[in-house]
Amino acid sequence: MPPEIAIPPGDDCAALRVAPDRLLLFTVDQVIGDRHYVAGGPAATSPELVGRKLLARNLSDIAAMGGSPLYALVAAALGPEQDQAWLDRFFAGLLELASQWATVVVGGDLARAPHDAVASLTLVGTVAPDHVCRRTGAQPEDCLYATGRFGDSLRTGHHLTFAPRLREGQWLATQGFAKAMIDVSDGLLLDSLRICRASAVALRLDVATVPLRTAQTTAHGALTDGEDYELLFAVAAGNAGRLERDWPFPDTPLTRVGEFQVGEPVVLDTHGHPLDLGMGGFDHFRRTTFTRGESKIVDDLHRNSEP
Amino acid sequence: MPPEIAIPPGDDCAALRVAPDRLLLFTVDQVIGDRHYVAGGPAATSPELVGRKLLARNLSDIAAMGGSPLYALVAAALGPEQDQAWLDRFFAGLLELASQWATVVVGGDLARAPHDAVASLTLVGTVAPDHVCRRTGAQPEDCLYATGRFGDSLRTGHHLTFAPRLREGQWLATQGFAKAMIDVSDGLLLDSLRICRASAVALRLDVATVPLRTAQTTAHGALTDGEDYELLFAVAAGNAGRLERDWPFPDTPLTRVGEFQVGEPVVLDTHGHPLDLGMGGFDHFRRTTFTRGESKIVDDLHRNSEP
Numbered sequence: 001m002p003p004e005i006a007i008p009p010g011d012d013c014a015a016l017r018v019a020p021d022r023l024l025l026f027t028v029d030q031v032i033g034d035r036h037y038v039a040g041g042p043a044a045t046s047p048e049l050v051g052r053k054l055l056a057r058n059l060s061d062i063a064a065m066g067g068s069p070l071y072a073l074v075a076a077a078l079g080p081e082q083d084q085a086w087l088d089r090f091f092a093g094l095l096e097l098a099s100q101w102a103t104v105v106v107g108g109d110l111a112r113a114p115h116d117a118v119a120s121l122t123l124v125g126t127v128a129p130d131h132v133c134r135r136t137g138a139q140p141e142d143c144l145y146a147t148g149r150f151g152d153s154l155r156t157g158h159h160l161t162f163a164p165r166l167r168e169g170q171w172l173a174t175q176g177f178a179k180a181m182i183d184v185s186d187g188l189l190l191d192s193l194r195i196c197r198a199s200a201v202a203l204r205l206d207v208a209t210v211p212l213r214t215a216q217t218t219a220h221g222a223l224t225d226g227e228d229y230e231l232l233f234a235v236a237a238g239n240a241g242r243l244e245r246d247w248p249f250p251d252t253p254l255t256r257v258g259e260f261q262v263g264e265p266v267v268l269d270t271h272g273h274p275l276d277l278g279m280g281g282f283d284h285f286r287r288t289t290f291t292r293g294e295s296k297i298v299d300d301l302h303r304n305s306e307p
Numbered sequence: 308m309p310p311e312i313a314i315p316p317g318d319d320c321a322a323l324r325v326a327p328d329r330l331l332l333f334t335v336d337q338v339i340g341d342r343h344y345v346a347g348g349p350a351a352t353s354p355e356l357v358g359r360k361l362l363a364r365n366l367s368d369i370a371a372m373g374g375s376p377l378y379a380l381v382a383a384a385l386g387p388e389q390d391q392a393w394l395d396r397f398f399a400g401l402l403e404l405a406s407q408w409a410t411v412v413v414g415g416d417l418a419r420a421p422h423d424a425v426a427s428l429t430l431v432g433t434v435a436p437d438h439v440c441r442r443t444g445a446q447p448e449d450c451l452y453a454t455g456r457f458g459d460s461l462r463t464g465h466h467l468t469f470a471p472r473l474r475e476g477q478w479l480a481t482q483g484f485a486k487a488m489i490d491v492s493d494g495l496l497l498d499s500l501r502i503c504r505a506s507a508v509a510l511r512l513d514v515a516t517v518p519l520r521t522a523q524t525t526a527h528g529a530l531t532d533g534e535d536y537e538l539l540f541a542v543a544a545g546n547a548g549r550l551e552r553d554w555p556f557p558d559t560p561l562t563r564v565g566e567f568q569v570g571e572p573v574v575l576d577t578h579g580h581p582l583d584l585g586m587g588g589f590d591h592f593r594r595t596t597f598t599r600g601e602s603k604i605v606d607d608l609h610r611n612s613e614p
Binding site: 008029075104109113116126 | 309321334335340411412
């Protein structure tokens with residue numbers, strides 16, 4: 001029998017069951033000139049960082065499932081400005097990060113485009129079915145934890161140089177701490193709302209506890225800027241003390257930022273008021289998915305992250 | 308153990324071995340505005356056909372391995388001209404073809420771009436290890452066969468509406484006829500040369516036998532236009548009669564177009580002269596691949612098809 005879908009679209013990765021004890025994870029992300037990086041002029045992003053970011057974004061999705069990356073396929077549409085030297089540097093940056101995470105490029109497609117480069121990468125990862133972390137699974141009274149700091153990702157260059165939280169995600173998954181998990185690409189507010197929606201719970205977010213990236217970072221930016229690529233996860237209240245005590249990553253801040261509660265999927269402040277900060281430039285594209293035998297349109301099924 | 312690479316980059320698909328009796332096939336292809344379709348103006352390609360082509364190109368790669376498609380991931384960078392209606396029509400065309408081949412979209416990424424749309428699709432397929440067809444495997448005295456007709460794909464619209472040769476590929480693979488196989492995306496001449504290179508043989512091509520798409524199609528166009536998406540495959544001379552007798556696809560032309568022989572990988576005409584027709588706009592991008600423990604640059608490892 002061909003492998004069946006274990007996790008359908010709507011999470012950080014889809015998953016196929018290839019053996020009773022093994023899921024393959026699948027995710028795809030893009031980098032677009034003058035959208036995810038600066039394509040030209042004196043402030044142009046170095047090609048190495050463009051390639052690095054393309055892989056890192058996908059690694060972050062694998063991290064959010066508690067998985068390990070294995071294989072990548074890369075498609076690049078190169079513009080008139082992107083010559084062989086650009087391509088070599090783009091791949092050098094991508095492959096340097098790939099080597100750090102034992103990820104192998106197994107296929108690709110290169111073509112010419114009449115405009116600045118667009119590249120996409122499909123990443124295949126693996127995780128045990130017992131350990132996979134989904135967005136579903138958060139329950140009332142669970143705590144919401146976050147790795148790292150938030151906001152100002154674009155200004156500080158964090159979106160180009162961040163370290164994917166793979167080790168943290170794998171540890172949280174294998175130790176059984178993360179009942180639900182997501183990576184923060186569209187801002188802490190929107191991505192925590194996604195856990196609420198998937199898990200059918202409300203969240204009381206303690207905005208004052210959210211770690212800010214810099215002294216200049218505002219609380220608003222920390223909640224809505226996006227491209228933080230941190231992990232956001234639900235932990236049973238009874239495990240919170242042990243999590244904080246056992247956390248083995250001294251260089252990765254671990255912060256309790258909220259608590260789930262019974263209610264409609266909404267994010268509230270500590271006074272119980274809904275947090276509505278406009279959510280930046282988030283775009284409600286509709287996404288069309290197809291399941292055997294039926295075609296359906298799913299609204300906002302998929303994240304669309306834009307700096 | 309995580310699945311290992313059974314077929315590395317350099318074929319129509321890469322393959323991972325997920326069970327002793329099952330390979331997963333992986334391929335990725337793109338469609339780029341004003342490169343693979345007309346992006347704007349009165350002659351603009353309908354969005355349905357753009358989506359259809361994106362999937363069909365990948366299905367053709369699965370067909371060339373003798374495989375069956377299973378799952379797809381779609382990344383789309385949409386320009387200012389591509390609104391929700393365009394996206395809906397794009398997916399409708401893609402999903403209509405997907406339903407014909409029991410292919411399920413399991414993931415994707417949608418983002419805005421400052422230019423005309425670029426979309427990529429990663430297709431996962433399956434094939435039994437005993438049946439998979441690679442580019443290697445052609446031997447001297449084998450016959451070269453082709454499905455369908457060649458040339459003028461762009462002018463006739465064939466590149467948008469072609470039927471991927473999945474049934475033909477699966478039949479050839481399971482019946483054991485195809486010793487080596489490739490799909491023709493960059494022209495019969497270049498793609499037959501790729502079989503020669505992978506199999507370390509020469510080919511004597513009988514140009515006069517190559518079926519032309521229309522009465523206006525030239526032999527030169529039939530060999531170099533590209534985007535034919537037909538199958539080209541090596542058959543043992545002793546099986547040729549049985550192949551032609553048993554061929555169960557009355558609507559798909561089957562033509563013997565050449566014979567492999569001992570020699571350097573080169574395509575010769577019936578007089579034994581090397582065929583060098585300039586090979587159209589084929590671009591020698593270098594492609595960088597990465598294998599565990601070593602990084603290497605491979606020249607012309609990958610097809611780059613442009614109409």
